[in-house]
Amino acid sequence: EVLLPFGLQNQVDAYLKAHLSRKSMNKERFPRSSSCSNLTTDGGLHEQKEPLTPRSVVAEGILRRKSLQLHNKQEDWQESSEGQKMQEFRRSLPAYKERDALLDVISQNQVVVVSGETGCGKTTQLPQYILESEIDAARGAACNIICTQPRRISAMAVAERVAAERGEKLGESVGYKVRLEGMKGRDTRLLFCTTGILLRRLLVDRNLKGVTHVIVDEIHERGMNEDFLLIVLKELLPRRPELRLILMSATLNAELFSSYFGAAPMIHIPGFTYPVRSHFLENILEMTGHRLSPFNQIDNYGQEKMWKMQKQALRKRKSQITSAVEDALEAADFMEYSPRTQESLSCWIPDSIGFNLIELVLCHICRKERPGAILVFMTGWDDINSLKNQLQAHPLLGDPSKVLLLACHGSMASSEQRLIFDNPEDGIRKIVLATNMAETSITINDVVFVVDCGKAKETSYDALNNTPCLLPSWISKASARQRRGRAGRVQPGECYHLYPRCVYEAFADYQLPELLRTPLQSLCLQIKSLKLGSISEFLSSALQPPEPLSVQNAMEYLKIIGALDEDENLTVLGQNLSMLPVEPKLGKMLILGAIFNCLNPIMTVVAGLSVRDPFLMPFDKKDLAGSAKAQLSARDYSDHLALVRAYEGWKDAERHQSGCEYCWRNFLSAQTLKAMDSLRKQFFFLLKDTGLVDSMESCNAWSHDEHFIRAIICAGLFPGICSVVKKEKSMQLKTMEDGPVLLYSNSVNAQEPKIPYPWLVFNEKVKVNSVFLRDSTAVSDSVVLLFGGNVSRGGLDGHLKMLQGYLEFFMKPALAVTYLSLKRELEELIQNK
Ligand code: CDP
Numbered sequence: 001e002v003l004l005p006f007g008l009q010n011q012v013d014a015y016l017k018a019h020l021s022r023k024s025m026n027k028e029r030f031p032r033s034s035s036c037s038n039l040t041t042d043g044g045l046h047e048q049k050e051p052l053t054p055r056s057v058v059a060e061g062i063l064r065r066k067s068l069q070l071h072n073k074q075e076d077w078q079e080s081s082e083g084q085k086m087q088e089f090r091r092s093l094p095a096y097k098e099r100d101a102l103l104d105v106i107s108q109n110q111v112v113v114v115s116g117e118t119g120c121g122k123t124t125q126l127p128q129y130i131l132e133s134e135i136d137a138a139r140g141a142a143c144n145i146i147c148t149q150p151r152r153i154s155a156m157a158v159a160e161r162v163a164a165e166r167g168e169k170l171g172e173s174v175g176y177k178v179r180l181e182g183m184k185g186r187d188t189r190l191l192f193c194t195t196g197i198l199l200r201r202l203l204v205d206r207n208l209k210g211v212t213h214v215i216v217d218e219i220h221e222r223g224m225n226e227d228f229l230l231i232v233l234k235e236l237l238p239r240r241p242e243l244r245l246i247l248m249s250a251t252l253n254a255e256l257f258s259s260y261f262g263a264a265p266m267i268h269i270p271g272f273t274y275p276v277r278s279h280f281l282e283n284i285l286e287m288t289g290h291r292l293s294p295f296n297q298i299d300n301y302g303q304e305k306m307w308k309m310q311k312q313a314l315r316k317r318k319s320q321i322t323s324a325v326e327d328a329l330e331a332a333d334f335m336e337y338s339p340r341t342q343e344s345l346s347c348w349i350p351d352s353i354g355f356n357l358i359e360l361v362l363c364h365i366c367r368k369e370r371p372g373a374i375l376v377f378m379t380g381w382d383d384i385n386s387l388k389n390q391l392q393a394h395p396l397l398g399d400p401s402k403v404l405l406l407a408c409h410g411s412m413a414s415s416e417q418r419l420i421f422d423n424p425e426d427g428i429r430k431i432v433l434a435t436n437m438a439e440t441s442i443t444i445n446d447v448v449f450v451v452d453c454g455k456a457k458e459t460s461y462d463a464l465n466n467t468p469c470l471l472p473s474w475i476s477k478a479s480a481r482q483r484r485g486r487a488g489r490v491q492p493g494e495c496y497h498l499y500p501r502c503v504y505e506a507f508a509d510y511q512l513p514e515l516l517r518t519p520l521q522s523l524c525l526q527i528k529s530l531k532l533g534s535i536s537e538f539l540s541s542a543l544q545p546p547e548p549l550s551v552q553n554a555m556e557y558l559k560i561i562g563a564l565d566e567d568e569n570l571t572v573l574g575q576n577l578s579m580l581p582v583e584p585k586l587g588k589m590l591i592l593g594a595i596f597n598c599l600n601p602i603m604t605v606v607a608g609l610s611v612r613d614p615f616l617m618p619f620d621k622k623d624l625a626g627s628a629k630a631q632l633s634a635r636d637y638s639d640h641l642a643l644v645r646a647y648e649g650w651k652d653a654e655r656h657q658s659g660c661e662y663c664w665r666n667f668l669s670a671q672t673l674k675a676m677d678s679l680r681k682q683f684f685f686l687l688k689d690t691g692l693v694d695s696m697e698s699c700n701a702w703s704h705d706e707h708f709i710r711a712i713i714c715a716g717l718f719p720g721i722c723s724v725v726k727k728e729k730s731m732q733l734k735t736m737e738d739g740p741v742l743l744y745s746n747s748v749n750a751q752e753p754k755i756p757y758p759w760l761v762f763n764e765k766v767k768v769n770s771v772f773l774r775d776s777t778a779v780s781d782s783v784v785l786l787f788g789g790n791v792s793r794g795g796l797d798g799h800l801k802m803l804q805g806y807l808e809f810f811m812k813p814a815l816a817v818t819y820l821s822l823k824r825e826l827e828e829l830i831q832n833k
Pocket residue numbers: 093116117118119120121122123124125157158161421440441443445
């Protein structure tokens with residue numbers, strides 16, 4: 001019993017090895033049932049059957065017949081009246097004029113870069129042109145096009161649109177695949193998927209067998225996955241000379257991508273949009289009869305410190321500060337800033353001006369402006385939600401049936417998103433509150449008014465302190481232009497920027513690529529499991545390589561959690577982690593939950609941490625919501641256990657048809673709980689796929705033991721650990737890297753005057769002005785001693801040394817001594833055996 005936890009890593013490795021071999025045996029005997037074939041570790045993208053390749057005359061005959069069928073079906077549709085209307089619309093798009101040129105260049109070059117104004121028809125048309133031309137050439141059944149999207153919502157929306165344009169249902173020739181959902185049939189020839197899904201397929205199918213075209217969309221966003229995919233594809237191209245790669249981007253930095261692929265040809269689709277008038281804050285205030293306070297009254301607005309940080313960030317971007325920029329920065333001082341300023345929703349407009357976003361939308365645009373939809377760019381899901389609630393309850397709203405208020409963000413349900421594209425009836429004002437995803441990847445046609453808050457939530461990464469930061473930060477000039485452009489789709493539009501022009505002038509031209517501003521752990525793990533050689537060498541061939549220190553930190557982290565050994569080889573745990581579509585630490589938690597038979601609650605914790613927090617904190621009912629959460633936590637000092645109870649309570653209530661009421665009473669989001677529910681199912685299938693679990697019953701013997709669950713949470717989250725130092729009336733929290741840290745106010749532990757445990761383990765820390773810990777669970781010394789870290793690292797001695805270091809750092813030498821004596825006892829035990 002003592003040996004097991006001490007040898008945790010070795011045990012886990014041995015266990016995984018045994019199961020891996022069992023899995024390969026199982027596979028031969030029991031072919032996978034079709035019902036769960038889309039839940040395989042590669043996200044279901046990997047073809048189970050051999051793709052159709054014309055090997056023999058017979059096969060060729062079949063292919064021809066299938067292609068002909070496809071061809072005839074399209075002809076029938078195009079002749080129908082609806083089909084004709086659709087054809088007419090498609091021909092009106094700017095991309096149509098370039099159709100032949102595009103197809104020509106693609107057929108003659110392995111890599112092509114296509115750019116064009118948003119809405120010109122890149123995403124919906126270009127993949128279709130390829131499909132159609134292949135069908136016309138009687139190769140339709142043999143072609144296999146994959147088009148990646150950075151976000152799940154756009155993959156789904158685009159697939160649905162393209163299927164509709166072809167008069168088909170989803171899952172016929174057009175399908176989609178995202179992390180939790182998919183619609184793909186035997187005859188699907190054009191698949192829209194997230195970039196992550198394609199990367200996962202590459203794990204098991206390095207040559208993308210059977211794929212004829214890969215289209216990487218929205219590359220200008222420079223997401224980490226896209227940058228990574230480009231390195232992998234660049235290496236793959238020489239091995240697959242017939243494979244075609246098409247890169248698509250909205251803004252005009254096509255040259256960068258073209259030169260990355262050895263001067264690949266570029267095609268630009270000239271677009272057409274109506275003119276859009278820009279109104280900066282000073283104009284808006286003037287227009288609405290408000291007065292701009294003089295800049296020298298900044299101090300009254302408080303939060304100055306926050307603003308200074310923001311200014312520093314701006315300064316860093318502009319390495320050469322010209323005096324004009326300096327002036328702009330000074331002028332910009334009057335903007336209030338706080339991390340959760342949405343509470344006042346003045347959107348960085350000082351309260352004293354007596355004017356805010358709500359008034360702009362409800363009084364100015366809704367009442368005085370011409371008809372047309374309003375698109376409001378906000379920073380994230382929580383402020384969208386909060387603004388939505390405030391608008392709904394606002395006295396100025398008037399007749400609620402005359403307003404169609406919609407939200408649009410990356411994690412919304414698919415049923416909700418369809419409404420965004422629908423045109424409302426006459427006399428109804430559509431208002432869409434969106435994150436920056438509405439900037440380029442989706443097009444809402446009837447937008448005439450855009451409100452731009454000027455910020456987007458951007459993760460950045462402080463490699464020196466190894467701390468991720470999540471700050472709403474100023475967008476780039478390119479983004480602001482792009483947001484403005486969304487207003488001119490169907491008629492001339494108006495764009496309201498809620499910041500002064502001088503602030504705009506100080507924006508960076510483009511946003512920093514994600515690869516340079518996020519921790520690289522998952523990426524490094526993927527590089528390792530794809531056997532792409534030395535990580536630093538591999539990453540040095542990126543479009544813009546990340547800092548060596550970031551790579552080093554990520555590698556060190558992977559060693560600490562036991563995914564890599566000291567020689568940077570993937571361990572068995574690492575191999576398993578790379579197959580799970582969650583962060584390494586959460587994957588480790590799942591695997592340990594399965595091995596240690598407390599899978600149910602651990603799946604809930606991991607699902608909650610990888611979707612988002614189901615606990616709602618409406619700004620005007622914070623206290624009520626807080627106490628509801630505290631009640632669920634039952635004073636056991638753990639946000640994660642509160643999450644488990646909330647989920648289980650909801651499941652229970654669902655069984656009695658009172659799920660909604662339960663959510664209402666406990667301030668929970670039913671939508672998030674549902675998402676967690678389906679994620680849990682997916683986890684279970686994945687673990688089953690790896691052979692780690694057989695049935696739900698067999699892996700839950702310890703699921704009701706809270707001590708045990710805490711221990712597994714600690715094993716997953718370590719080294720995310722902070723010590724709790726009791727002071728006379730309060731307590732102080734401290735981590736090794738940051739010193740004193742604080743808890744987010746919605747953590748159950750933040751409400752506790754004293755936590756009777758010496759440690760908190762946490763999932764996430766974020767630097768805002770101070771370092772904040774998000775969700776945490778209190779754990780005892782013995783849990784940290786036994787479950788913290790990776791024992792195989794440098795053997796028992798190495799493990800002890802590391803923990804000793806931790807303990808001494810946190811001034812717990814007494815514990816270190818206990819630990820050493822425990823170690824001695826243990827060694828004796830081993831020798832006597
Ligand atoms: O990718 P790109 O921004 O160039 O344009 P797209 O997404 O292919 O959209 C082309 C046009 O299709 C848009 O201008 C919309 O008018 C229309 N569209 C639509 O009506 N419904 C959708 N779900 C997607 C696009």
